[in-house]
Amino acid sequence: MKTSFLIGIFLLAFSFGVKSQEGLHRFGVEGQYGWIIAHNPELEQVAQSSPVAIGISSQWLKNTRKNWEACNCFHYLGLSLSVVDFQNPKELGQAWNLAGTFEPNLFQKRKWAGSLATGLGVSYLTRVYDPIENPRNTFFSAPISFLIFLTPKISYQLAENWAMQASFSYSHISNGGQRQPNRGMNFPMLGLGILHYTRQAELKDFEKSEIPKSWEFYLDLGFNTQDAGAGSRQPNFTLAGGVFRRLVGILGMGGGLEIAKDFSIDVEKRIEATIPAAFVEPHLLFGRFDFAMRYAGYLYKPEGYQEDKEFYQRYTLNYFLGKNFRIGAGLKAHGHVAEYLDFRLGWRF
Numbered sequence: 001m002k003t004s005f006l007i008g009i010f011l012l013a014f015s016f017g018v019k020s021q022e023g024l025h026r027f028g029v030e031g032q033y034g035w036i037i038a039h040n041p042e043l044e045q046v047a048q049s050s051p052v053a054i055g056i057s058s059q060w061l062k063n064t065r066k067n068w069e070a071c072n073c074f075h076y077l078g079l080s081l082s083v084v085d086f087q088n089p090k091e092l093g094q095a096w097n098l099a100g101t102f103e104p105n106l107f108q109k110r111k112w113a114g115s116l117a118t119g120l121g122v123s124y125l126t127r128v129y130d131p132i133e134n135p136r137n138t139f140f141s142a143p144i145s146f147l148i149f150l151t152p153k154i155s156y157q158l159a160e161n162w163a164m165q166a167s168f169s170y171s172h173i174s175n176g177g178q179r180q181p182n183r184g185m186n187f188p189m190l191g192l193g194i195l196h197y198t199r200q201a202e203l204k205d206f207e208k209s210e211i212p213k214s215w216e217f218y219l220d221l222g223f224n225t226q227d228a229g230a231g232s233r234q235p236n237f238t239l240a241g242g243v244f245r246r247l248v249g250i251l252g253m254g255g256g257l258e259i260a261k262d263f264s265i266d267v268e269k270r271i272e273a274t275i276p277a278a279f280v281e282p283h284l285l286f287g288r289f290d291f292a293m294r295y296a297g298y299l300y301k302p303e304g305y306q307e308d309k310e311f312y313q314r315y316t317l318n319y320f321l322g323k324n325f326r327i328g329a330g331l332k333a334h335g336h337v338a339e340y341l342d343f344r345l346g347w348r349f
Contacts, residue, residue, distance in 0.1 A: 030193025
């Protein structure tokens with residue numbers, strides 16, 4: 001029933017998209033083979049298997065000027081449905097994934113094309129941590145978890161409506177800190193697939209906007225809730241201020257300061273749960289989309305919080321609604337270990 005339900009949702013969305021969207025549409029099938037990164041010594045034994053996957057996707061590309069201006073490039077929006085078999089049925093089981101995708105074209109030359117896909121979705125996990133029956137699987141503790149991935153792709157046109165595609169994906173599955181243990185799983189995969197174009201469209205050459213040469217200032221606010229023990233959850237806020245400047249093409253660079261206020265941390269004085277950090281931040285800028293990789297160092301931490309960690313990363317994906325206001329999501333991690341996901345609002349000055 002689970003399989004039929006997911007496939008039914010996918011086919012319904014596919015059928016609606018084919019009828020309602022203008023421009024280009026394609027349908028893809030891909031097989032993948034990969035490996036699991038054991039980011040903790042305790043995970044080395046359970047991470048020995050090599051996952052395999054099969055996935056289908058439905059993607060649309062509008063060839064209008066308005067759509068092109070969203071990232072100063074043509075891009076696909078779509079849905080993907082995949083099943084990952086971790087080839088360890090007793091401990092890791094399978095992951096059934098449904099994700100929305102954003103895939104800008106990076107280049108196109110004759111029959112060759114390159115793109116960079118990002119995806120965000122949900123993952124249903126058939127095997128999760130249990131202190132008695134499955135104690136070694138500290139990758140997953142919640143059957144319904146989050147999936148994010150980044151996938152560079154290259155394709156070759158075989159015929160008018162057919163293409164072959166090769167990819168390298170880096171995926172992360174975790175519950176975003178909603179349940180412990182929450183080490184999460186990172187697994188790279190190599191893929192090979194076929195694309196079928198159900199509708200073609202001409203891709204025009206639009207002139208790109210002039211690259212701003214000035215520094216841009218921004219503020220953003222992140223919010224989520226954290227486990228405070230005894231079945232309760234408490235709010236966690238992060239306020240950041242920074243600057244960045246576009247250097248060349250889609251690449252920008254910046255930095256700033258952020259301050260987190262985590263009410264789930266047990267401290268004598270509430271001010272002790274204030275966590276400031278300084279960061280540098282490369283940006284990938286696709287028109288209205290801003291994907292940033294924040295590398296931060298703690299300036300202060302309360303006792304007992306991430307005791308062996310001095311640095312962390314925060315990955316954010318934001319979309320500008322209008323000229324200055326933006327909305328998005330972020331993932332905080334220490335190395336390969338995710339701590340939490342949050343919802344983000346921001347303003348560019």
